[in-house]
Amino acid sequence: xxxxxxxxxxxxxxxxxxxxxxxxxxxxxxxxxxxxxxxxxxxxxxxxxxxxxxxxxxxxxxxxxxxxxxxxxxxxxxxxxxxxxxxxxxxxxxxxxxxxxxxxxxxxxxxxxx
Amino acid sequence: xxxxxxxxxxxxxxxxxxxxxxxxxxxxxxxxxxxxxxxxxxxxxxxxxxxxxxxxxxxxxxxxxxxxxxxxxxxxxxxxxxxxxxxxxxxxxxxxxxxxxxxxxxxxxx
Numbered sequence: 001x002x003x004x005x006x007x008x009x010x011x012x013x014x015x016x017x018x019x020x021x022x023x024x025x026x027x028x029x030x031x032x033x034x035x036x037x038x039x040x041x042x043x044x045x046x047x048x049x050x051x052x053x054x055x056x057x058x059x060x061x062x063x064x065x066x067x068x069x070x071x072x073x074x075x076x077x078x079x080x081x082x083x084x085x086x087x088x089x090x091x092x093x094x095x096x097x098x099x100x101x102x103x104x105x106x107x108x109x110x111x112x113x114x
Numbered sequence: 115x116x117x118x119x120x121x122x123x124x125x126x127x128x129x130x131x132x133x134x135x136x137x138x139x140x141x142x143x144x145x146x147x148x149x150x151x152x153x154x155x156x157x158x159x160x161x162x163x164x165x166x167x168x169x170x171x172x173x174x175x176x177x178x179x180x181x182x183x184x185x186x187x188x189x190x191x192x193x194x195x196x197x198x199x200x201x202x203x204x205x206x207x208x209x210x211x212x213x214x215x216x217x218x219x220x221x222x223x224x
Binding site: 004033035040041042043044045048056058088090092102103104105106107108110 | 118120157158160207211213214215216217
């Protein structure tokens with residue numbers, strides 16, 4: 001079982017650029033959530049995808065968007081990058097079979113905006 | 115507003131010196147409280163889930179407890195390999211949305 005995989009592991013962009021991060025969920029999971037973790041902080045919820053639709057969203061601007069594919073993998077897109085978008089972006093997968101099921105996290109994508 | 119607060123922010127222990135980490139929360143519709151361990155540059159790794167007040171879970175040197183307002187992660191006779199950031203998260207609402215605390219960074223010196 002490969003667990004949750006994310007790519008790329010590191011990324012360097014400049015202000016105003018756009019970025020796409022990718023995530024493959026753990027085998028058997030159908031729900032993908034994205035989190036942003038700034039240095040020294042806990043993960044902050046961005047949004048959650050289930051059945052290829054955004055089901056819930058945190059307090060993030062529309063510059064943050066996503067997509068889920070039929071195979072349950074997901075992408076996070078960030079437009080018009082700001083310096084403050086520099087963070088570790090975490091993908092977490094879970095199953096809707098039980099709403100109390102824990103989240104499994106990938107190792108994250110470290111995004112640096114210069 | 116749903117909120118999770120962890121204390122202390124950082125903790126330095128000598129190997130073998132037991133201590134506890136605190137996680138206090140104010141959420142509506144609590145579904146579960148989770149403890150994760152996070153090593154630098156890595157994603158959080160699941161440790162425990164607690165669902166109701168009075169519940170306890172143990173794993174090696176770690177023990178998690180839950181009351182109606184807070185949870186404790188007790189570390190007994192820690193070793194240097196226990197050094198990491200420990201995150202507390204609460205699951206609330208109808209969807210699998212988690213609210214995380216800022217974590218406690220634990221450093222165990224040999």
